[in-house]
Amino acid sequence: MISGVLDIVRFGDGPQVSKAWAKGCALTGDCIAACPEGVNPRFLLAMARVKMARQAAEPREQRKKGVENFRLVADGTNVLARMQLSANELTRLGQKATERLESGSTVKPGERPDFVFYTGCNVLKTPHIALLALDVMDALGVTYKVMGGPSHCCGIVQARTGDLEVSGRVATNSLDKLAEGKTGVISWCASCHVQFTETTLPTIEKVRGSRPFEMTPFMLFLATRFDDMRPLLRKPVPLKIALHKHPGVKGVVEAGITLLQMVPGIEIVDLHQPAVGLMSNFLNALPEYKRGLHLAELEAAEAAGVDALVAIYHPDHRDLCAHEREWPFKIINILDIVGESMGLHHDDHFKRLKIMQDADAIVADCKDLMSANGVDPAMARDMVVKVMLADQPLPLGRPAA
Amino acid sequence: MQPMTQTAFEVALTERTSEMLDACTKCGKCVEIYPVTAPAGSATPRRQR
Incomplete structure (x- = not known):
């Protein structure tokens, strides 16, 4: 099976069982520790998927699909966040600049924060999680600048369609912005984390000769501060x-x-x-x-x-x-x-909104925030259907006993 | 559409990938540990460790 994966990466084709492995890889990552040679099979499987995507479509089609997929992520996060958050909350999450406050930053203009907190895109659909993460960091007394959302894309969406040129460009642009933190980047999203730490950062290190920052998952950052957390709980x-x-x-x-x-x-x-x-x-x-x-x-x-x-x-x-x-x-x-x-x-x-299971009722519920944040109701309804309600792998309704 | 010219990022990514391909001995340990034993089909997850 692994020989077939190597063939796919080298030549773009390989046995069906290896293609199925690459497609079905859920990025559990046990393979990384299992490899006695220090090879990262998860990375090779990702490259196999890129090769398979390139074999399946012409470059023009890869780019078009990458743009479409990116647009859906961008629209979904932008709209769902603006249906749930006030202007101040959007500002805290780096999604809106105001005259008073540089977007997403807890330091004065011109100062470097301790960390950049990299949300990625999709946590903005469930923004109460990201806001709680900021509150916890505030309680710990660290300074940070929030970056994320579609303007700080990790490039995974474009890589999945085989468009490595745009993926690399997008990720490199984001990476240069993320380098602002004094002591690195705290990441929320595991997908962004793997994309940056296993693809983008090591590749940029090869190009530039150095790695611009280290990235630490939020939970592992908290683990370094558990002694400070204990009295706060x-x-x-x-x-x-x-x-x-x-x-x-x-x-x-x-x-x-x-x-x-x-x-x-x-x-x-x-x-x-x-x-x-x-x-x-x-x-x-x-x-x-x-x-x-x-x-x-x-x-x-x-x-x-x-x-x-x-x-x-x-x-x-x-x-x-x-x-x-x-x-x-x-x-x-x-x-x-x-x-x-x-x-x-x-x-x-x-x-609360998803449990309603009614796109019209959900949009009606959010009308005040949508109006304040300039969200078009028709667009909102479309995103609720496509992004919120369709995201239901196990259908609601308990199976009969 | 003409093939896109490779950027420095793509060139470096290709080099990294080649190095990893060369380092792989095909010992199969990564396959043995794969938690979904029948990939993309009738999946049988390993129990939680």
């Missing part, structure tokens, strides 16, 4: 919970568990479910398998009698949150719990 949160796990970025799940164990009142139950993939959306190539995983986890959570199923990453929350309407437990993000214990809170509008 004051309020008991009496919940029996289970953690929805994706182990693709090593150490993140373990850091999440340690963090939850630091919250007074939290009891963690292990549901003994498979932990696969980088984030939930990386199982999209295996839809039946993914549905099975989600259903098995919901059933296990119910059987264990948990109060909440807790995810770390934003795509997991998007995929799972609407199931809350028909299962006897809450579906929340890890930062909801951490925030509650620290006295921090942001309403999860995305979940």
Whole structure:
């Protein structure tokens, strides 16, 4: 199977089983530690996918598809964020500059922040998670500038269609902006993290002779500050919970568990479910398998009698949150719990809206913010249907017993 | 449409990829650890470690 992957990367073609492996790779990343030669098979599988995309379409078509896919991500994040956030909140998340405040920065103009906090694009669809991350960093006393959204693309969308030229250009432009932090970049999104740390940064290092910054996942950044976090986790949160796990970025799940164990009142139950993939959306190539995983986890959570199923990453929350309407437990993000214990809170509008399952009602609910943020109602409805409601791998409605 | 000219980024990416291809001994350990044993088909996940 691996010989076939090497053939695909070298020659653009290989056996079907190797193509299937490349397509089905969920970026769990166990292969990286398993390789005795220090090769990164996950990177080679990504390059195999690029080669397969290039074989499947002419350059013009690759570029067109990359542009279309980027536009859908951009429109989805821009519109959904502006349906849920005030102008001040958009400014905090680096999505809107005001006369008073440079967008997304907690330092004075001209000063360099401790870190750049790189949100990526799609967490802006569930912005309460990103706002809680900022609140936690504020509580820790670090300064940061928020960068993310479509204007700071990691280039993965274009790479997936085989357009490495635009992917590299976009990623390099973003990378030069991200270099502003004094001590590096804190990343939220696991997909952006892998794209930058396994493709962009090592390649730029080869071109320029040095790496412009190091990138640390948010949970691993918190792990370096757990001693500072402990006294801030004051309020008991009496919940029996289970953690929805994706182990693709090593150490993140373990850091999440340690963090939850630091919250007074939290009891963690292990549901003994498979932990696969980088984030939930990386199982999209295996839809039946993914549905099975989600259903098995919901059933296990119910059987264990948990109060909440807790995810770390934003795509997991998007995929799972609407199931809350028909299962006897809450579906929340890890930062909801951490925030509650620290006295921090942001309403999860995305979940509330998605549970409505009615595009017209959702748009009507958001009309004031849409008006304030200049969102066209027809565009909003389109994005709610395409981006919010269609994002439902396991259909709502419990299967018959 | 003519093939696009390779940028410095693409050239460096190709070089990195070639180095990794040359380093791979095809020992298959990466396949053994793959958590979805029947890729893209009847998937059988390894249990959580």
